[in-house]
Amino acid sequence: MITSVEHRFGPYGGQYVPETLMPALAELEAAWLDASRDPEFTTRLDELLRDYAGRATPLYLAERLSEVGGRPIYLKREDLLHTGAHKINNALGQALLAKRMGKRRVIAETGAGQHGVATATACALLDIECVVYMGTEDMRRQKPNVERMGLLGATVEPVEAGSRTLKEACSAAIRDWVTNVATTHYVLGTAAGPAPYPAIVRDLQRVIGEETRAQILEKEGRLPQRVIACVGGGSNAIGIFTPFTADVEVELIGVEAAGEGLETGRHGAPLTAGNRPGVLHGAYEPIMQDDDGQILEAHSISAGLDYPGVGPEHAWLRDTGRARYEAISDRDALAALQRVAKLEGIIPALESSHALAWALANGGSELDVVCLSGRGDKDLAQVLEMIARDGGA
Amino acid sequence: MTGTVTGVERIAAAFADSGKRAALMPYLMGGFPDLATSRAIGEAYADAGADLVELGIPFSDPLADGPVIHAAATSALAADATVDGVLDVGAALAERLPVVIMCYANIVYARGFETFVDALREHGVSGLIVPDLPLEEAPVLLELCDERGIALVPLVAPTTPDERLRRIGAGARGFLYTVSVTGTTGERGALVDVEAILRRAAAATVVPVALGFGIATPEQAAAAADAGAAGVIVGSRLVRAASEAADPVAEVHALVAAMAAALR
Numbered sequence: 001m002i003t004s005v006e007h008r009f010g011p012y013g014g015q016y017v018p019e020t021l022m023p024a025l026a027e028l029e030a031a032w033l034d035a036s037r038d039p040e041f042t043t044r045l046d047e048l049l050r051d052y053a054g055r056a057t058p059l060y061l062a063e064r065l066s067e068v069g070g071r072p073i074y075l076k077r078e079d080l081l082h083t084g085a086h087k088i089n090n091a092l093g094q095a096l097l098a099k100r101m102g103k104r105r106v107i108a109e110t111g112a113g114q115h116g117v118a119t120a121t122a123c124a125l126l127d128i129e130c131v132v133y134m135g136t137e138d139m140r141r142q143k144p145n146v147e148r149m150g151l152l153g154a155t156v157e158p159v160e161a162g163s164r165t166l167k168e169a170c171s172a173a174i175r176d177w178v179t180n181v182a183t184t185h186y187v188l189g190t191a192a193g194p195a196p197y198p199a200i201v202r203d204l205q206r207v208i209g210e211e212t213r214a215q216i217l218e219k220e221g222r223l224p225q226r227v228i229a230c231v232g233g234g235s236n237a238i239g240i241f242t243p244f245t246a247d248v249e250v251e252l253i254g255v256e257a258a259g260e261g262l263e264t265g266r267h268g269a270p271l272t273a274g275n276r277p278g279v280l281h282g283a284y285e286p287i288m289q290d291d292d293g294q295i296l297e298a299h300s301i302s303a304g305l306d307y308p309g310v311g312p313e314h315a316w317l318r319d320t321g322r323a324r325y326e327a328i329s330d331r332d333a334l335a336a337l338q339r340v341a342k343l344e345g346i347i348p349a350l351e352s353s354h355a356l357a358w359a360l361a362n363g364g365s366e367l368d369v370v371c372l373s374g375r376g377d378k379d380l381a382q383v384l385e386m387i388a389r390d391g392g393a
Numbered sequence: 394m395t396g397t398v399t400g401v402e403r404i405a406a407a408f409a410d411s412g413k414r415a416a417l418m419p420y421l422m423g424g425f426p427d428l429a430t431s432r433a434i435g436e437a438y439a440d441a442g443a444d445l446v447e448l449g450i451p452f453s454d455p456l457a458d459g460p461v462i463h464a465a466a467t468s469a470l471a472a473d474a475t476v477d478g479v480l481d482v483g484a485a486l487a488e489r490l491p492v493v494i495m496c497y498a499n500i501v502y503a504r505g506f507e508t509f510v511d512a513l514r515e516h517g518v519s520g521l522i523v524p525d526l527p528l529e530e531a532p533v534l535l536e537l538c539d540e541r542g543i544a545l546v547p548l549v550a551p552t553t554p555d556e557r558l559r560r561i562g563a564g565a566r567g568f569l570y571t572v573s574v575t576g577t578t579g580e581r582g583a584l585v586d587v588e589a590i591l592r593r594a595a596a597a598t599v600v601p602v603a604l605g606f607g608i609a610t611p612e613q614a615a616a617a618a619d620a621g622a623a624g625v626i627v628g629s630r631l632v633r634a635a636s637e638a639a640d641p642v643a644e645v646h647a648l649v650a651a652m653a654a655a656l657r
Contacts, residue, residue: 016498016525018457020550020575023557161463167454174456179576181552279499279525280454292476293503294453 005029007195010319012312015194016279017174024181029196031101036203041100048092052125053082055089055207059215059369064343070363074224075346075372076212076240085349085374086208086236087118087189093204095122098185105129105184109173111138111166111232112304112351113145114374115189120154122187130154133172135164138303145378163297166232166307170281190233191311194282198238198311205239212369213243220367226251229371230355231325232268232305234314236373245322251365254314255358257300258327268298268305271318271325280309301330301386302350304374328354328361334386336360337376349374350383399542400519403491404567407444408601408623413656415618416444418603419649420495420628422465423448423482424474425635430642431469432482434635437646439489442653446486447522447626450479450496457524459579461629465636476500480516487517493546493567495522501534510537520544520567528561535564544568549594551575551586562597568624569598573606573617579629581607588620595621611655618656627652 007013015025035041049055057077066073078086091108098106106128110116116132123130132149136158139146149156157176161168170193177186191201209227216224227244229237231254244250256269267273270286280287280295288296288308300306317323328336333350336357341347348356352373359370376383408416419438423431438446451466451474458466476496483492494513501509501523513521521543526534531545538545544567549558552575562569571594573587587604594602603624604617614625631645638644 014530015527016530017527018524018550019527019548019561020457020552020572022527022529023552023554161467162453171454171456175459175577178457181575276503278502279497281456282525284502287499289499289503291503293499293501294470295499 005033005196005199009313009316012277012283012285012315013195013198014284015282016284017194017282018178020178021181025194025196027101031097032196032200035097035100041096045093045096049089049207053088053092054080056211057081059212059219061219062344065340068343069360071365072367073359074216074369076208076369078208078236078371078373079346079348079352079375083114083118083121084377085114085118086205086239087115088121089207089239090189090201090204090235091115091118091122091187094185094187095119095126095128098128098187099126101185103183103185105131105180106187107131107133107173107176107184108187108189109133109166109169110189111169111306112302112349113138113142113378114304116156117145117148119187120149120152123154124152131157131176133157133159133169133176135159135166135169137164138166138169141303141382142378143381165303167295167298174281190235191238191313192233192281192283192285192309198283198313201235202238202242202313205235206242208236208239208371209241209243212240216369223247223250224367224369225365226253226368228253228255228355228359228368230255230305230351230373231271231310231314232257232307232351234311236371238311238313240371241317241323252317252323253358254323254325255354256325256327257302257305257354258329259299261329262327266299267327268300268307269327270308270310271314272327277315283312285309285312286315301333302354304349304351305354326358328357332357332361334383337383346372347376348372349376350379400491401542401544401566403519404445404544407491408568411444413653415622415656416624417442417614417649417653417656418445418447418624418626419443419631420447420449420626422462422469422632422635423450423479424469424472425451425465425632426468427472428474428478428482432485433642434645435482435486436489437642438649439486441646441649443490443649445491445493447493447495448479448483448486450476450494450500452497452500455497457577459577459629461633462578465632476504480512483518484516491519492517493520493522494518495524498523498526506534506537510541510543513543514541518543520546522546522548522570524548528557528564538566546570548572551590555593558593558597562594565598565600568601568603569594571602571604573604573608576606578606580609584608584613584616587617591621611651614652615655625656
């Protein structure tokens with residue numbers, strides 16, 4: 001399944017963490033290489049993904065969406081997974097790995113709450129103590145997920161610092177790890193952070209793309225012209241892109257959060273906006289920062305895309321031209337959510353709605369696949385509030 | 394006064410000539426609560442018997458720091474502390490004692506390695522600590538610092554394996570910053586097992602070994618010296634004083650004087 005763990009993607013990536021954590025990263029990398037070559041581990045993970053999480057997920061031809069779009073548009077239904085998003089693919093894999101490493105305690109950061117719920121779920125299943133760091137602003141936006149984590153037996157640690165969102169939750173989780181590294185595994189939820197995380201998370205999420213590739217070949221007898229996915233840190237996107245990267249005729253399109261508009265600076269789109277690279281949460285990658293190097297607060301309607309950095313491999317895919325990155329505003333994402341709900345009877349997550357909005361706005365393709373990375377139930381309160389305030393789409 | 398004396402030489406002299414059992418290196422959050430007061434606090438450190446000062450540039454996302462220093466950084470940034478402003482504080486303090494800048498990697502990347510290190514030299518800074526730039530990521534910056542006589546000071550932790558500790562120790566300049574605990578910065582009740590930690594660190598390097606994280610009282614400073622530390626770094630306790638005391642300058646002076654006395 002895995003042959004090596006990359007530390008760099010072009011100039012991006014690396015390991016910019018306090019010395020205390022360096023041995024833990026080495027231990028994690030060795031454990032991952034060992035586990036991913038061990039049929040006992042991979043078989044167990046495959047079983048859990050199939051019987052517990054609900055893989056394979058369908059690749060669904062969205063007929064009414066296709067009619068509106070003027071070409072076939074398939075949706076990769078990660079929203080149908082247990083816990084409602086692709087995050088469970090990574091959480092199950094890393095929780096199994098934590099168990100194998102003899103770690104009794106797991107920590108995680110969460111923005112939208114999907115990764116927190118997925119990690120809490122995997123930890124309940126595998127009987128591991130679980131602590132999830134979450135910004136208080138995100139706790140407000142994603143209250144049902146906070147309650148779900150509690151029911152699952154996890155402790156949600158509120159993070160009050162800074163913008164009280166994903167960036168601060170990540171920092172708080174890393175500080176916990178620095179302190180409790182001997183007993184604790186940090187289940188990082190996206191394809192960012194210090195090596196080996198970007199590679200581990202990608203390899204746990206690439207099942208999305210592997211299934212998609214086989215399914216589209218079976219249904220259409222050819223590869224899609226475009227594969228479209230939303231990008232915050234970028235785990236669902238790297239998961240669906242990776243099995244297609246060698247198929248040079250397939251366009252890979254990552255959709256970031258333009259927030260209130262790239263020109264306002266209130267966005268979460270470092271790749272599209274061309275932000276300078278720097279170091280955030282252990283990796284060198286494009287980040288939103290000021291001239292002194294202070295990290296700026298991101299903004300997005302979607303808590304899962306509300307992050308000033310991005311996974312290092314995406315930055316390299318952009319630089320090499322293999323993938324293209326675009327950005328969709330809060331307003332357009334909200335409109336897409338409502339449109340898809342009425343057209344397809346599917347309420348997508350606000351994160352995934354960015355990818356759908358881009359697909360709705362951009363024809364010029366004969367066959368598209370959009371990664372529907374999660375379902376929108378968690379967003380209902382926020383969405384209804386915004387529709388009431390702004391009149392919606 | 395830096396003239397032909399390099400930063401590396403100034404640091405070595407500060408350890409050798411401290412007149413104490415261990416050199417005393419208080420930490421100062423630059424720009425906290427504001428630039429002028431932080432300079433006055435640094436002057437008070439020098440007046441009270443500090444041998445070197447570790448000057449922190451505030452950063453928005455300080456991963457190695459506990460709540461006290463994190464909050465001070467946030468507050469300094471809210472009061473518009475800039476990298477240039479803090480380096481000016483450093484230049485003023487460098488007239489009195491060797492200044493070692495502590496800042497996170499992105500501050501160095503944002504300006505560019507060479508420009509940043511040049512700015513350190515222009516401001517009379519003697520050393521640089523980058524807590525999130527481990528051995529593997531440090532070679533380019535180390536070379537630039539070496540060319541300018543600035544000491545790039547590495548950190549080692551209790552979790553650092555022996556073989557890795559030897560490699561870090563071999564590349565250490567100025568001193569070896571030995572973290573006393575597995576954790577972030579902050580005050581702690583007692584120092585645990587530091588004698589073994591210090592012995593292991595000293596065996597891995599030719600530069601002095603300084604102990605930091607969790608040292609908050611004169612008794613702990615003395616205990617660190619007793620356990621073999623050539624230098625003692627005190628951070629959160631002093632930052633807390635700067636944050637809480639009615640007269641921060643007088644308060645830190647008294648604290649540093651007591652620690653200096655305990656080390657004599």
